[in-house]
Amino acid sequence: MPDDPTTPRTAAAADSHSLIEVRGARENNLRDISLDLPKRRLTVFTGVSGSGKSSLVFGTIAAESQRLINETYTAFIQSFMPSQSRPDVDALHGLSAAIVVDQERMTANSRSTVGTVTDAFTMLRIVFSRLSTPYVGPATSFSFNSPEGMCPRCEGTGHVTDIDIDQLVDRDLSLNGGAITVPNFSVGNWYWQVMAQSGLYDPDRPLRDFTEREWDDFLNKPATKVSAGSLNTTYEGLLVKVRRIFLAKDRDALQPHIRAFVDRAVVFTTCPECDGSRLAEAPRSATVHGRTLPECAALQISDLAEVVRGIDDPSVAPLLASLRGLLDSLTDIGLGYLSLDRPSGTLSGGEAQRVKMVRHLGSSLTDVTYVFDEPTTGLHPHDIQRMNGLLLSLRDKGNTVLVVEHKPEVIAIADHVVDLGPGAGAAGGQLCYAGDIAGLRASGTLTGRHLGHRARLKEKVRTPTGALTVKGADLHNLRDVTVDFPLGVLTAVTGVAGSGKSSLVHGYLAKEDGVVVADQSPIRGSRRSNPATYTGLLGPIRNAFAKANGVRAALFSANSEGACPRCNGIGLVYTDLAMMAGVASVCEQCEGKRFTPEVLAYTLHGRNIGEVLDMAVEEAAEVFTGGQARAILRRLSDVGLGYVRLGQPLTTLSGGERQRLKLAIHMAQESSVYVLDEPTTGLHLADVDQLLALLDRLVDDGNTVVVIEHHQAVMARADHIIDIGPGGGHDGGQVVFTGSPAELVAAGETLTARHLRTYVGG
Known part of the structure; x- marks a missing residue:
């Protein structure tokens, strides 16, 4: 049973200054949740996908914190800010300023790099302005964003x-x-x-x-x-x-x-003039200890940290100490393989989140609430240990750290755990447990039961039916790699972040004939798109409505005749505020239902088209039990999207959900080679078993499945493992092991082997 949030657990807990008090939270699928969260502690929120974790943490706590901060501005300033409605909650007490560190990709602005967003390049510019030979000028003279520092040919972009x-x-x-x-x-x-x-x-x-x-x-x-x-x-x-x-x-x-x-x-x-360095002649040729600024910016961050350690000058000693600390933090969090000149728009969601995290580590702010969304995404088990250390560092600075996470390694370090469920969507939104980790293990909840769960090592692996061979791969950090991807089996491509997994799989294997890629990239389309339109499910649904009511099928498309004329079938009215973020408000004419009243008067199985699109996949499967609609709904359930609403905008889906949606579509094709990129992203421990069963079924049906994956359960259940490493960046790019999981555990000496050995032995 969950703790009673109204009963103080300790004298400290009774102090309102030590608690965030949530009373009657009903945002999205939350069912009148009330609970207390300890401040200046690390709280991990668990539960299956769609259980309500994000609705509680992001949609309620973080959203209300931001809204209250915005209310402190004058009415004039607020008129230029995005309008934020109050979350559906009775009361929230003890809130502090919330900083959301999410996995949104960073700006694709061509002038934004890892160096500029972390301020490491700014520090480096100051060092060069003080110590360079010959002397060039102030720090702005070394900035490719300033007129005096930028290359005149490319204007500081590095390309023409x-x-x-x-x-x-x-x-x-x-x-x-x-x-x-x-x-x-x-x-x-x-x-x-x-x-x-x-x-x-x-x-x-x-x-x-x-x-x-x-x-x-x-x-x-x-x-x-x-x-x-x-x-x-x-x-x-x-x-x-x-x-x-x-x-x-x-x-x-x-x-x-x-x-x-x-x-x-x-x-x-x-740019032929600056050779991509972005800088004018004087700043790009000046040196410190024999290296130019572009050479330093192009170095792997872990190598640059060593170079900076070799610079010893009293005039910039405090600055050098700060720069060394920042570069070491980037290395410690598993980003040492990046370089400062790497465009920030090319970072993955997980990389972007970790870069933002390092920025906050150097902040002087305390008593802030930091909110993280699956910070272990894209991390090898070896790197998760370092991530845990940084989460604890933020907590130990006197901050409240709230983390939505599925990985047991992160749950294990929590001071407090909140488990939501028991299911997803309408079956979720309840508080299943709140307390310490020991209590969670004994709670009998789905999360508690799976904390100690281990996938068994596959002892008898499938026999390949052939192979796709990649020869001489040298993209990015790959070192003339030649490797076979066996056909007819489940292959896991493993290795630490930056080792070269994506370069090998997406740069070479994905380009072979007959290979189908289902990744986590945004789905092309507008905010009008949803699972029903993207999968083709809306077609048979529209036809069924038309047949039952004797009218045209086009009436039941929010992109066609039946659309609300006020919002053009989007359900929201968007107001462009020029340089400010746009504001979206529910359409007053259709009240967000997207269709005209005339169209909503037509029903099928007792529901109108708006109500059908508001149904979850599993609910719709009970209504549409035949034909093409049944087949599509079954595939969506098979990939673990049973809780997703048919009309939910694609822009609201997570990367993992987008990947599983793409997989559901491709499953209708003839046998193929499937490439998946971290398919366990966003999956609860219990859902990983369902995913593994699906992957096994795909292979048993005659397909080949290749997954880039860090989850040990997937490694243990694979037929074949290709381990890339041994490290990241220039320390990676080699195939360090190929063979079965059992062979890796028995004789492997790689980082992956050590962690998988611990996993199956634990």
């Missing part, structure tokens, strides 16, 4: 845009033969006529036979008056005209076929 000429023309053809492949330049078109009749070159001669002068006129001649046939007009070289009529316009304003052409034709190349 160029046009791939071979996407514009076929050099083997003449103009009369259709050599120009640019939209609106086909033979006979006005643009084509001006060029073909300009008299600057022979329109019957293949382009590759043009003289140097003719080729330059054809491509680069500036606007010039010419006689084209009987008309006097203006001639422009092809490149000049393409830049003016296509590239000078907003990409999103272009017609789709022209936008596709622009995407093909425009390429980004490394």
Whole structure:
């Protein structure tokens, strides 16, 4: 039974200054939850996917903290801020300022790098401004974001845009033969006529036979008056005209076929002047201890830390100490394989979260509530130990740390555990347990029962039916890797973060014919998309509504005739606040139901289309029991998405949920090679068993499954393991083991072998 939140457990607990008190939380599926959370402690929230963890931690506690902070601003300032409604909760007491450290990818701004977002590059710039030979100037002189520091050619971005000429023309053809492949330049078109009749070159001669002068006129001649046939007009070289009529316009304003052409034709190349360093000549060539700033920024962070240790100068001693501490923290958290010049937009969600975490470690703030969303995502068991240390460091600075997590290694270090459930969606939202870890183990809850659960090592593995061979792989840190991926079996690709797993699998295996990739990347589409539209489930549902009511099926699409005219079928009205974050509010006309009242009057099995789209997959499976709808719903349940609502916007799904949704779609195809990227992300310990059963079923049906995975249960149940390492960055990139899980446990000496050995032995 959960602790009674109204009964003080200790004298300290009775003090309201030591508790966050939650009373009557009903956000989303929460069922009137009341509980106390100890402040300045580490609390881990557990429960199956969809049990209500995020609704409690992010949607209630963190959201109300942010709303109350916003209310301290003047009404004028608040008018420029996103409007935040009060969470559905009776009372919240003892809140402190909440900082959410989530897995949202960082900005794709081309000027943002690991060095700029962590301030490590700022510190390095100051060191160079004080110690460089020759002396260049103040710290801004070493900044690629300042006019005095940036390369004048690329303006500090490190790359320049160029046009791939071979996407514009076929050099083997003449103009009369259709050599120009640019939209609106086909033979006979006005643009084509001006060029073909300009008299600057022979329109019957293949382009590759043009003289140097003719080729330059054809491509680069500036606007010039010419006689084209009987008309006097203006001639422009092809490149000049393409830049003016296509590239000078907003990409999103272009017609789709022209936008596709622009995407093909425009390429980004490394700036030839600064060689991608982004800096002007003086700052990029000045040295400290024989190294330039671009050389330092390109070093692996763990190596840069050693370089900085070798710099000893009293004038910058405090700064060097801070920089060393920051670089060591990045290394300790498992990011030592990154470099400061790595664009922040290229980081994975897990990497981005860990970078944000390190930033907060150096903060002088205390008594803050830090909220983390599965901080172990993307981490090898070896790296989880380091993550735990950082979570405890934040707590020991006097902060309250709230963590949504499934990994038993993190649950084990908690001062307090809150377990929600017992199921997902409508079957969840209840407080199953609140207390210490020992009490959780004895509680009899689903989480408590699985804490000590271990997947058994697979002793008899499947026999491969063949192999896909990758030869000479050298992408990123891979070192001329040649390896076989066996067919007809379940293969786990393992290794610490940054070892080269993704480079090998996504860079090579995923490009082979017949390979289907289901990863955690955002699903293309707008905020209108949902599981029903993405999987094709809406089609049979619309047809069933139409048949039952004798009307057109298009009425039951929120993207077509039946859509609410006020919100265009989105259910929300978005207000653009220019430079501020946009505001979304529930449409007042349809009250978020997305359809017109006339459409909502039609029913099927006693429900209207809005009510059907609000159903969870498992509930819908009880209503739609035949045909295509039944098959799609069954696959969604098989991949563990039974709790997801049919009309839930895809933008609200986690990375793990997106991956499982993609897998559900691909399962309808003929036998293939499936590539999955950490499919256990976001899964409760009990759900991992269900996933393993699904993977086994896929293989037994004649498929090949390759998973990039850190979860030891998946490793133990695999037929074959490919371990990449031995470390991350330049310490990785090699195949350090291939074979069965039993062979790895028996004879392996890698980090993966040691942790798997402990897992199956524990």
